[in-house]
Every structure is written in structure tokens, then in C-alpha cells.
Amino acid sequence: MKLEIKKFQELTSQELYDILQLRSEVFVVEQDCVYQDLDGKDKKALHIIGYKDDKVVAYTRIFRSGDYFHEASIGRVVVKPLERKFGYGVEIMKASIAAVENLFKETTIHLSAQCYLKNFYNSLGFKEVGAEYLEDGIPHIGMTRNK
Template structure:
């Protein structure tokens, strides 16, 4: 079981921010062998969904209100520590992220830019693929919308 916390950028402690950036780097840069600019200037606009287990952030997303990233509300940077994935914490952090969008933004339409191999994962939450696949940081992605 993980504890979920939702925080604005300014509510994050320095340690939490460090742990979030470390997890994102582990998953998106090291594990996926993808050199890209993770610090994109958007974290300050986002709410950060933290999945905490044994005082460690092991799951994470960031959410945006409509217009701050995409036209619709959105979820991004979905990450779960590799050694914690077998516990379905990805499901927990996504459910919490969808709920946070409803709570904080009063929105039901949500967009994700999904890595194509995770299409079925996002379908479990009601997301539907729209458009063609595209490369983002040399990784195949597809836009998906939940209404």
C-alpha cells in the first residue's frame, strides 16, 4: 500500500523535489536510455502526485490544468520505481492523478502522451488513442484522451 500526497510545486519540500527528480531520472533517462531535458520549466505549473512507501517516493505523476501543457487537463511523467512495479502502484498513482484532476480542476477530459507500449495500461482507465504514433525523444508515443 502506498500513501498518496498531492502538492503544488511550492508545497514540495527540497527533499521531496530531489526524490521526484531522482525517480524521474532513474526511469526516463537511465532505464530508458534516453537523453532528454526532463527539467522542462513546467514543474512550477503542475500539481505533483506522490506515491510514498516506507518514507520513499516510489511512484509519481504530475498533472496540469487545461491550457498549462495541452488544451485539455493532462497527466505526465508517470513513473514507478522499477523494483516496485510488481505491486501495481502504477494503477494506484494513475487513479489518484485522475481523482486529483477532478478535485483540483473540476475536469473530466484528460490527455496523456503515452509511450505506445503502455497503450493497454492507459485503456484500463478509459483513455482512447487519437491520431497516429509519433516520436518523442526517440520513443514511440501516442496521444490518448479520456472523456
């Protein structure tokens, strides 16, 4: 998988379309969750995009502290369903963590994790903080990683 990091303004219209299509495919259709994905925060984020054969197969967006949560954060973590067996989730998360540390010079990272993925995020150094909560009808938990 080839990775790129782009500001919102650097995304081509095709890249933006492909990212939004992937997010919709997973977060709306696969998870059967009606929610507003276009939340106005993409313009503040850096976008970590994973390509395979020039197609978007993995994605996250990262934020500096204060732009979304109090801490730096990673969100909209997604891998195309047919590509999950290749470990792209771990790869895109490691790239996202490195981007937060290297580009933002921050070592504390927060995310809002779907509860069924706690072990995945634990394996990347994230620990649960606070109680579980519902976000768009899906159980979530706050998780933080300190280097």
C-alpha cells in the same frame, strides 16, 4: 502506498530531489533516453507523490487545461522499477484522474503515452487519438479520457 498532492512551492528540497531522481532513474537511465526532463513545467503542475516507507516510489504531475495541453493532462507517470509488481501504477493513475476531476473540475484528460503502455492506459479509460509519433526517440501516442 501513501499518496500526497502538492504544489511545486510546497515540495521540500528532499521531495523534489527524490522526484527528480526517480524520473531520471526511469526516463533517462532505464529507458536509455537522453532528454531534458527539467522542462520548466513543474512549477505549473500539481505533483502526485506515492510514498512507501517514506521513500518516493511513484509519481505523476497533473495540469489544468491550457497549462500544458488544450485539455487537462497527466504526465511523467513513473513507478520505481522494483515496486512495479505492487500495482502502484494503477493506484497513482487513479489518484491522478481523481485529482484532475476533483481539484480542477475537469473531465477530459489528455496524456502523451509511450506506445508500449497503450493497454495500461486503455484499462484506465484512455483512448488513442491521432497517429503515433516519436518523442525523444521513443514511440508515443496521444490518448484522451472523457468521463
